[in-house]
Amino acid sequence: MSFNNFGxxxxxxxxxxxxxxxxxxLVFITQLMFGGMQVESRVTDLFALHHxxxxxFNIYQIITHMFMHGSFMHLLFNxxxxxxxxxxxxxxxxxxxxxxxxxVCGIGAALAQLGSYAYELQVYDKMLMxxxxxxxxxxxxxxxxxxxxxxxxxxxxxxxxxxxxxxEMMIIPIPIPVKAKWAVIGIIAIDLFSGIAGRPGDNVAxxxxxxxxxxxxxxxxxxxxxxxxxxx
Numbered sequence: 001m002s003f004n005n006f007g008x009x010x011x012x013x014x015x016x017x018x019x020x021x022x023x024x025x026l027v028f029i030t031q032l033m034f035g036g037m038q039v040e041s042r043v044t045d046l047f048a049l050h051h052x053x054x055x056x057f058n059i060y061q062i063i064t065h066m067f068m069h070g071s072f073m074h075l076l077f078n079x080x081x082x083x084x085x086x087x088x089x090x091x092x093x094x095x096x097x098x099x100x101x102x103x104v105c106g107i108g109a110a111l112a113q114l115g116s117y118a119y120e121l122q123v124y125d126k127m128l129m130x131x132x133x134x135x136x137x138x139x140x141x142x143x144x145x146x147x148x149x150x151x152x153x154x155x156x157x158x159x160x161x162x163x164x165x166x167x168e169m170m171i172i173p174i175p176i177p178v179k180a181k182w183a184v185i186g187i188i189a190i191d192l193f194s195g196i197a198g199r200p201g202d203n204v205a206x207x208x209x210x211x212x213x214x215x216x217x218x219x220x221x222x223x224x225x226x227x228x229x230x231x232x
Contacts, residue, residue: 016095017086020102021079024149027067028075036068040142044068048145049110051117053125055138056145062110063103068147070203078149085153085160092163101159101219102152105212109151112211116195151208154191155216157184162220188213 030036036043049065050057069075090098118125124137160167161184168177178186188210195206 014087014090016090016098016102017082020082020086020099020149024067024069024075024079028069028072031068044145044147045142048147049113050145051121051141052114053121054141054145056142062107065110065145065147066103066106066149066152069149070147074148078153081153081157082149085156089156089159089163101216102156104219105155105216106149106152108155108215109205109208109212110146112214113146113151113205113208115211116205116207146205146208148205148208150205151212154187154209154212155219157187158213158216159220160184162217162224184213 031043034043035041036047038044045056046058047061047064047068049061069078086098086102089101093101121141127133129137161180165179165181167180169180169183171178171183191206191209191213194204195210
């Protein structure tokens with residue numbers, strides 16, 4: 001009986017995280033069924049986040065891209081991170097507050113990614129193009145859409161590092177425990193360096209990660225600016 005009670009208590013305290021994981025898995029299965037794993041597919045066209053100058057861009061993609069993933073490992077890693085960091089925060093905040101926080105971080109990540117698109121492609125956006133060049137450019141924009149819950153989850157990770165700064169974590173391949181605050185700073189620093197470096201073949205949306213992390217950090221910083229007793 002005690003095991004069952006623990007399970008029910010865990011489910012009640014992690015409702016939002018569990019439902020987010022379920023939705024992401026169901027969307028991934030739907031992607032597999034309807035060709036959404038392909039770079040060019042109608043599912044990707046409709047729900048991935050495209051450059052705002054793309055013919056495929058729609059404002060709702062700021063939300064829908066958060067539930068799509070590019071591979072099974074992409075999904076697995078994100079859901080593991082959401083479970084690891086999100087459950088503890090949800091138990092403190094409750095499902096409603098956690099969900100609002102999660103979506104605001106995801107929107108912050110999407111806006112950062114759109115800003116990254118605008119900066120990286122500003123030369124092309126300002127060019128006078130022939131019809132053939134416009135068609136080619138639109139094809140390139142279509143192939144470079146963004147999917148994944150990583151931006152929203154990075155907001156959760158940043159919040160965890162702020163609220164539980166001295167919690168020790170084991171991070172592969174580091175052989176010793178690392179405090180959450182240093183782990184989070186390290187992850188953000190890697191994303192920042194990788195985003196600035198812009199290595200060829202790197203298809204990770206580093207600036208979306210940074211946008212989500214900064215959004216999450218600013219939210220918890222604002223909420224805790226007066227009451228330091230909320231540190232755990």
